[in-house]
Amino acid sequence: MKRLLMLLLIAGLGLAKPACALDAHGQDAVADQSAVIVAFLNNLKADNSVYMGTHKIEFFAALSKGQTPKATVVTCSDSRVQANMFDRSPEGELFTVRNIGNQMATAEGSVEYGVHHLHTPILLFIGHSRCGAIAAVGGNYSKESDAIRRELDTITISKDLNNIDGVRANVHNQVTGAMLKFAEEIASGRLIVIGAVMDFADDLHQGAGKLHLINMNGEMDPAKLENVSALLAKQKPKPAAEAPARKTAIPVKPAAAPAHH
Ligand SMILES: [Zn+2]
Numbered sequence: 001m002k003r004l005l006m007l008l009l010i011a012g013l014g015l016a017k018p019a020c021a022l023d024a025h026g027q028d029a030v031a032d033q034s035a036v037i038v039a040f041l042n043n044l045k046a047d048n049s050v051y052m053g054t055h056k057i058e059f060f061a062a063l064s065k066g067q068t069p070k071a072t073v074v075t076c077s078d079s080r081v082q083a084n085m086f087d088r089s090p091e092g093e094l095f096t097v098r099n100i101g102n103q104m105a106t107a108e109g110s111v112e113y114g115v116h117h118l119h120t121p122i123l124l125f126i127g128h129s130r131c132g133a134i135a136a137v138g139g140n141y142s143k144e145s146d147a148i149r150r151e152l153d154t155i156t157i158s159k160d161l162n163n164i165d166g167v168r169a170n171v172h173n174q175v176t177g178a179m180l181k182f183a184e185e186i187a188s189g190r191l192i193v194i195g196a197v198m199d200f201a202d203d204l205h206q207g208a209g210k211l212h213l214i215n216m217n218g219e220m221d222p223a224k225l226e227n228v229s230a231l232l233a234k235q236k237p238k239p240a241a242e243a244p245a246r247k248t249a250i251p252v253k254p255a256a257a258p259a260h261h
Contacts, residue, residue, distance in 0.1 A: 059091075062092070063091060063092055067092050067095070067118065068092070068118070069092060069093055069094055069095040069114070069118055069120050070093050070094070070120060070121065070122060071093070071094055071095065071120050071121075071122035071123070071124050072095045072097065072111060072114025072115055072118070072120045072122070072123045072124070073094045073095065073096045073097065073124045073126065074096075074097045074098075074099075074102050074103070074104060074107065074111060074123075074124070074125045074126070074174065075096065075097075075098050075102050075125075075126040075128075075198075076098065076099070076100060076101060076102040076126070076127065076128055076131055076133065077098045077099055077100055078128055078131065078132065080128065080130075080200055081126065081128045081198050081200075083096065085198060085200075085209060085211065086198070086211045095113075095114040095118055095120055097110040097111055097114070099151065100132070100133040100148075100151055100152070101127075101131070101133035101134065101137070101151070101152070101154075101155045101170060102125055102126055102127050102128075102170070102171070102174065103151070103154055103155065103170075103174060104125075104174055104177055104178055104181070105154035105177070106150075106151045106154055108181075111123070111178070115182055115185060115191060119190070120191075121190065121191060121192065122191070122192055122194060123178055123182065123191060123192070123193045123194070124193075124194045124195075124196060125171050125174040125175060125178070125193075125194070125195050125196065126171075126196045126197070126198055126211070127167040127168065127170055127171040127195075127196070127197045127198070128167065128197060128198040128199070128200065129163070129164055129167065129197070129198070129199045129200055129201035129202075129203040129204075130163060130200075130201050130203070131163065131166075131167050133151075133152065133155060134155070134157070134163055134166040134167050134170060135163055135166075136152055137152050137155045137157060137159070137166070138157075138159050138160075138161065138163070138166055139159075155170055155173075156173060157169040157170050157173065163203070164197075164199075164203040164204065167197055168197060168214060171195040171196065171197060171214060171215065172195060172214070172215055172220065174195060175193050175194070175195040175215045175217075175218065176218070178193045179193055179217060179218060186217060189235070189236055192216060192217055192232070192235075193215075193216070193217055194213060194215065194216050194217075195213075195214050195215030195216075196211055196212060196213050196214060196215075197211070197212045197214055198211050199211075199212060213225050216228070216231055217231075217235055219231055
């Protein structure tokens with residue numbers, strides 16, 4: 001009996017050895033991950049406490065009343081791009097949509113909600129330096145899952161561009177697409193579509209972390225983009241009274257009326 005137990009034990013150990021090694025490795029990884037999660041949640045709670053403490057009750061009361069954001073913003077999901085890089089208080093101000101490659105095509109409903117229901121006067125697309133989605137589109141992504149491929153297929157840029165040029169080309173494409181979709185809002189002066197690049201890597205050599213405005217309603221000339229007021233004045237729609245159709249329509253009506261008497 002004792003011998004049998006011993007044999008079973010040896011056999012068990014023999015069989016269990018590789019599994020034990022795997023388990024130990026796996027457990028280390030799980031322990032590491034648990035430490036990361038615990039630290040993350042502790043930071044989350046601590047930062048949130050600071051946030052609650054540094055914002056007045058009036059601030060939260062204003063948020064509770066509703067939202068009237070100034071801009072619908074479409075940015076890449078990339079963790080290195082966050083609103084605090086260009087807006088110190090985005091609460092209630094930015095209606096933000098995020099996805100890989102800062103696209104309208106894969107989040108059209110959300111973008112429409114911002115423009116049509118919240119009536120933001122600005123639709124802002126923000127690409128960024130060192131974008132993984134743009135890098136993927138430039139290479140072969142056929143082995144990615146269906147869901148990921150679907151979200152990369154909608155980025156239509158030339159494969160021979162370097163990363164920052166690809167990022168810029170994609171932002172211009174997004175602006176062009178949005179100008180077609182929201183042509184009516186733009187023509188009536190209710191919306192301006194802006195394209196920008198957050199260059200945290202200083203790939204455009206104008207300072208790390210600079211937000212570059214590269215397109216406004218199709219205008220891409222950097223000199224003209226500097227003077228936003230002039231650009232808006234030029235694109236301002238003509239007042240309805242200046243439209244010739246209404247001037248001719250008015251006298252026709254009274255002239256036709258006496259004929260019935
Ligand atoms: Zn990206």
